Amino acid sequence: QYGTAGFRTNAKVLDHIMFRMGLLATLRSKKTKATIGVMVTASHNPEEDNGVKLVDPMGEMVTPTWEGYATQLANAEDDDLLMALKDIIAKEEINMSQEAHVFVGRDTRSSSASLSQAVLEGVSSLGGLNKDYGLVTTPQLHYMVCCQNTRGKYGEATVEGYYKKLCQAFIKLIKNASNCTDDQKHLSLDGANGIGALKVREMESHLGKELQISLYNDGSNGKLNYQCGADFVKVQQKPPTGLEIKPGERCCSFDGDADRIVYYYSDSEGKFHLLDGDKIATLISTFIKELLTQAGLNVNMAVVQTAYANGSSTRYLEETMKVTVKCTKTGVKHLHHVAQEFDIGVYFEANGHGTVLLSKSVEDKIQQLIDSPNSDDEKKRAALLLQNTINVVNQTVGDAISDMLLIEAILAIKGMTVQQWDAIYTDLPNRQLKVKVADRRVIDTTDAERRALSPAGLQDAIDALVKKYSLARSFVRPSGTEDVVRVYAEADTQESADALAHEVSLAVYRLAGGVGDEPKPLH
Numbered sequence: 349q350y351g352t353a354g355f356r357t358n359a360k361v362l363d364h365i366m367f368r369m370g371l372l373a374t375l376r377s378k379k380t381k382a383t384i385g386v387m388v389t390a391s392h393n394p395e396e397d398n399g400v401k402l403v404d405p406m407g408e409m410v411t412p413t414w415e416g417y418a419t420q421l422a423n424a425e426d427d428d429l430l431m432a433l434k435d436i437i438a439k440e441e442i443n444m445s446q447e448a449h450v451f452v453g454r455d456t457r458s459s460s461a462s463l464s465q466a467v468l469e470g471v472s473s474l475g476g477l478n479k480d481y482g483l484v485t486t487p488q489l490h491y492m493v494c495c496q497n498t499r500g501k502y503g504e505a506t507v508e509g510y511y512k513k514l515c516q517a518f519i520k521l522i523k524n525a526s527n528c529t530d531d532q533k534h535l536s537l538d539g540a541n542g543i544g545a546l547k548v549r550e551m552e553s554h555l556g557k558e559l560q561i562s563l564y565n566d567g568s569n570g571k572l573n574y575q576c577g578a579d580f581v582k583v584q585q586k587p588p589t590g591l592e593i594k595p596g597e598r599c600c601s602f603d604g605d606a607d608r609i610v611y612y613y614s615d616s617e618g619k620f621h622l623l624d625g626d627k628i629a630t631l632i633s634t635f636i637k638e639l640l641t642q643a644g645l646n647v648n649m650a651v652v653q654t655a656y657a658n659g660s661s662t663r664y665l666e667e668t669m670k671v672t673v674k675c676t677k678t679g680v681k682h683l684h685h686v687a688q689e690f691d692i693g694v695y696f697e698a699n700g701h702g703t704v705l706l707s708k709s710v711e712d713k714i715q716q717l718i719d720s721p722n723s724d725d726e727k728k729r730a731a732l733l734l735q736n737t738i739n740v741v742n743q744t745v746g747d748a749i750s751d752m753l754l755i756e757a758i759l760a761i762k763g764m765t766v767q768q769w770d771a772i773y774t775d776l777p778n779r780q781l782k783v784k785v786a787d788r789r790v791i792d793t794t795d796a797e798r799r800a801l802s803p804a805g806l807q808d809a810i811d812a813l814v815k816k817y818s819l820a821r822s823f824v825r826p827s828g829t830e831d832v833v834r835v836y837a838e839a840d841t842q843e844s845a846d847a848l849a850h851e852v853s854l855a856v857y858r859l860a861g862g863v864g865d866e867p868k869p870l871h
């Protein structure tokens with residue numbers, strides 16, 4: 349039901365672009381008669397400084413038409429702005445006397461205050477009504493927009509309401525964890541020097557003693573996402589700077605706007621182990637599946653992944669867990685929509701962005717079990733656990749805070765250590781690389797981006813390279829957020845994954861118009 353459309357630029361984003369995003373959100377609100385959110389936030393790449401995300405309850409902002417309007421407005425010269433607005437109003441048949449409501453949030457970068465001010469001015473200039481939530485995480489703004497558009501059914505549209513909803517559910521869940529020691533209640537958290545760190549601090553008083561968080565990279569001196577945060581940890585496959593990692597201890601990293609999370613630990617030999625979005629999806633879906641069985645509920649559940657999901661996770665889910673797995677294009681908007689097609693859809697990108705969606709009919713069935721005098725104790729317990737799971741989850745979008753609470757609760761209830769969770773299946777070694785090309789649009793893909801249709805010969809070259817290695821898989825796709833082609837490879841050993849990724853990068857460089865120096869081998 350929810351979608352975001354990102355708008356980013358490598359150049360310094362000027363206030364006037366933000367002003368125009370305020371105009372766009374106002375038009376969208378008038379068109380849909382719903383509240384729209386605008387989040388001013390950086391991308392995960394510390395070099396790409398500014399961005400804005402539009403939170404749209406109709407999920408329509410993600411269609412090419414509205415993305416096109418965003419570009420049209422952002423690029424219009426001052427003299428043409430009125431024309432561009434009139435054009436959109438006419439095409440969308442927008443009734444300008446309709447009220448408009450826009451919620452605005454921002455992250456902790458020093459530029460965010462003036463950028464969000466520009467958004468607010470854009471909204472006011474078209475007569476829209478705005479509410480400035482100030483410093484919030486992206487998923488918190490999504491939550492507010494949802495509460496507003498469901499007239500409070502989803503919760504209370506305040507930051508306090510968000511903490512209360514999630515923490516109360518977490519505390520109810522954790523009551524089912526017997527023999528949880530203080531050690532197990534401890535978590536080290538890398539806040540990516542971003543808004544998530546501030547918000548976790550704010551939330552702590554609601555958690556009581558049930559979860560003890562040591563916060564690192566809390567923004568007091570480091571730079572947002574720089575050598576820390578979920579994306580750095582996932583791509584570099586190493587711990588963030590600024591976090592003291594003690595052997596065996598459970599750690600996690602948020603990204604800068606707190607919509608992604610990854611877990612990790614280092615073993616007694618100092619080897620780093622990453623538990624990414626695929627491991628998270630596996631843990632959550634297994635937990636929910638067990639509860640559904642205990643509650644005697646037969647519902648249609650699926651895990652939604654992208655091509656970046658580790659092959660081992662897909663195999664484990666399908667073959668061992670007998671869970672339906674779907675693969676979509678990269679980008680949460682794609683995963684979210686596919687997850688909605690199921691009674692329960694657990695979706696995660698490998699990078700740690702994801703959540704769980706539950707249909708109204710499943711929620712009703714769970715409530716009936718809780719209310720029914722005929723349910724036995726086991727069924728009732730399972731149904732209550734499912735209900736509190738639903739309440740701890742932010743169903744509007746992937747949310748690092750909510751995911752963290754759910755994961756912590758599951759580990760405590762199952763009495764599972766991070767090592768046991770990691771041992772559910774073993775990731776295939778993998779490598780992600782980037783290749784610069786003159787025009788990344790020359791690469792066209794199909795089959796959820798797993799196969800390249802163009803340029804000619806590229807897919808054949810990849811197929812031939814993959815054949816050289818065992819358990820290997822590789823694909824390339826143009827990034828949607830950076831001017832690069834991304835290369836992914838996995839294989840039975842790290843050396844093979846690295847070699848395959850390098851060879852595929854060379855094929856891209858040669859067949860898709862690489863620029864600059866030829867990619868060099870990793871070793």
Ligand SMILES: CC(=O)N[C@H]1[C@@H](OP(=O)(O)O)O[C@H](CO)[C@@H](O)[C@@H]1O
Binds near residue numbers: 680828829830
């Ligand atoms: C491989 C990878 O991590 N890709 C990321 C990245 O997209 P690209 O289209 O690959 O640039 O940014 C997206 C938005 O944050 C995120 O949804 C996606 O998963």
